[in-house]
Amino acid sequence: MAAPALSVGNALHDGLRAIVGDRGLLLGGDVTARSCDPFRPVPPRGGVIVRPASTEEVSRVLAFCHARGQRVVTHGGRTGVSGGAYAGPDEIILSLERFARVEEVDPIGMCATVQAGATVEAVHDAVAAEGLLYPIDLGSKGTATIGGTIATNAGGNRVVRWGMTRANLLGLEAVLADGTIVSAMNRLVKNNTGYDVKQFFIGSEGTLGIVTRAVLRLVPAPSTQSAAFLALPDFGSVLDLLGRARRLPTLSAFEVMWEDYYALVAASRTGRDPLAAGHPFYVLVEAMGYAGETDPALFDRFLEGAHEAGLIADAVVAGSGRQIADLWHVREGSEVLVRAMSPFVSFDVSVEVRAAERFVETARTALAAAFASVRTVTFGHLGDNNLHLGVNVGPDTVAREPDVEAIVYAIVRDFGGALTAEHGVGRFKRAFLPDHVALGALATMRRVRAALDPTCLLNREVLF
């Protein structure tokens, strides 16, 4: 009985090898040595990684797979935390790792043309040489690829100023499940020539097509940076401060940390304690601009106004780039969380700004009613509605994860919030999706997916 299976396998390998060559095909240990998960070893189970080195090769690989009914999972940097890169035994991996060049940086058109496998950091470096910035900035930028960030509409820390990936993309090229190349490499800010087809692929988590190239929108690299770390007496003060910060055209981040988060990182003996613990809220506010003469004064004036209005209980203002990095270090305390809280259930949700405090209280109360021991950490990009919540319910947290999720996501839904703000649905949140989008919207999603990938070959287990 093994012979036919082997022969089928070989036909698959041979067909793929004929398109991408020996270097383009990984098998055996080269496949199982990889992980589909950024935190733990989860090898692809289909035994094949195909690595096309051009759009045409991607197209030919997909046309070949389409003809065979072969399912495909796309790999970028595999930094996603929702299981979008996981692959089952009947799925092969298509990786963009050999199609990773920054093709062009245009300082007048303020855009960069890049191949999907380029890392976000490689793009940052290439455009910085021209005095430009690609505003998408996230912790995993050294590994995360442009294709992956497009497929997931990645956000990060500067969304309050420059928006998510969708807002920083002028054009893209993608390949549909049947191999059709969709070229929409637009370089123009204003272009209403038919549907803006790039929008279909952004945030589609690889289900509508494989993004192969992109035209990224750039901004001038800021030359000034100011930041302060503030303690606030109550949530009303946080809202008031946010309203004032929105009147800074240079605002580049507004990160809120609840007391539970700050207490944990401040006690970690990792140099993350710029202020005393015990205040209800902490805010890291940052501005980036282009006017060395006036930007620092503008930022100081914003802080003075907030102080005079009684919003600030305590404050540290950074005096150097090094000090700014130290303040960000407080906000980016994930390794402290992992050490002190693991295992924990992690949430990446959005709620309306004015309801954020009430949402957190409601979730904590509900969890406390359901579990004997509950520890939480809460922080997020409040200006973008995005809260990250970590929940530990004791030694059996992993086993109780479905119960924790059911409780929190039901509250998210009741608050009109978002199941996922920036991490995406992937495989892990798929079961919750129907409860968080309206029936007609879900039907529309299904119709569009069926239109572009009728036999559902691309990333089949993702989204819905």
Next chain:
Amino acid sequence: MAAPALSVGNALHDGLRAIVGDRGLLLGGDVTARSCDPFRPVPPRGGVIVRPASTEEVSRVLAFCHARGQRVVTHGGRTGVSGGAYAGPDEIILSLERFARVEEVDPIGMCATVQAGATVEAVHDAVAAEGLLYPIDLGSKGTATIGGTIATNAGGNRVVRWGMTRANLLGLEAVLADGTIVSAMNRLVKNNTGYDVKQFFIGSEGTLGIVTRAVLRLVPAPSTQSAAFLALPDFGSVLDLLGRARRLPTLSAFEVMWEDYYALVAASRTGRDPLAAGHPFYVLVEAMGYAGETDPALFDRFLEGAHEAGLIADAVVAGSGRQIADLWHVREGSEVLVRAMSPFVSFDVSVEVRAAERFVETARTALAAAFASVRTVTFGHLGDNNLHLGVNVGPDTVAREPDVEAIVYAIVRDFGGALTAEHGVGRFKRAFLPDHVALGALATMRRVRAALDPTCLLNREVLF
């Protein structure tokens, strides 16, 4: 032979009346008194205007039409200039005019919930009362509706700062051709819960569904405004100035006028001559911010830097809001153009910033080779790539319009430009569409349209 037709007509009328009531149905003279064109009388030819007053009524009307195979054209403010509101004899009109309320303004969440029939100006007024701004600003704002601006992804004058309609929309509700209500009334900046279905409808020119409600993203209303009108010696100086202007986070407009445009309006005796004519380029640059103490100085410093670099041949700096309005009056000289140039063929294209001068020269040269007499006016939102070009080739301009368009659009295509920047394809540019989008992109558009409106009942003659 008339009796069956009448009876069919009555069944249609009766069915619609049963849904929307007497007030909701216009027939006869009430229909023919309207125009589908903002400039001249083009009455709808189908004899029926149905005016639902709720999303549910829109849904029932479309379900009813779907069951009968009845084609529908949607009307908002009918300010579109691409024929998108035109309706043939077998098409009825669905107008959103009775669903036009601003439902809610949320100053903390920075958003407004509005019904599709509300005018842009009504939204401006409602949010101004809360100290907020809806950034989409266009000449027709008193008549153009939110639904229409979403369907066409309207741009306007402040795109360089706040983007097009797409960038200023958090959520929407739409009704598909079969009556399915798609609710995606998202209020959250970050939300990756499945496909962002609102993106499908934005800029779809009414072909994928009828937008019924929306959640608009707001910004704090600026409290400072600075503007200057500059004459520049060459296009290199324009590019240099634009690069500097992009480093003003308060930049709100960067409007470029070629010599041909300025000569015409300056000679019009309408008070549109702040500077001497004869310079190759004129720029209206504007900044809006929130810091009364520093914003004017920042703007002056920008101008000083440009002057010291030799970019500015002559300049007027506005000293008051009234003077700023006067400078905008120069840029918005459409009634002068109509008087002095009519009839003219109007273009709304985008090209790469660095190629804009060469594009204009190439188009003028080609037109001069084809026609004995050619007059042009050229202006646009250069920071957004958008150029408006008006062409008169003598008394038979109207008859020669197809030839003029063929020449200019071929050059647009050769330059990798956009057939339409912000006006949309509508009916008028439909024949040119296939020449301006890649084959795979057009196939994708067709697949998505077929998925959401399989029998093509909505705005059938629009786009492709």
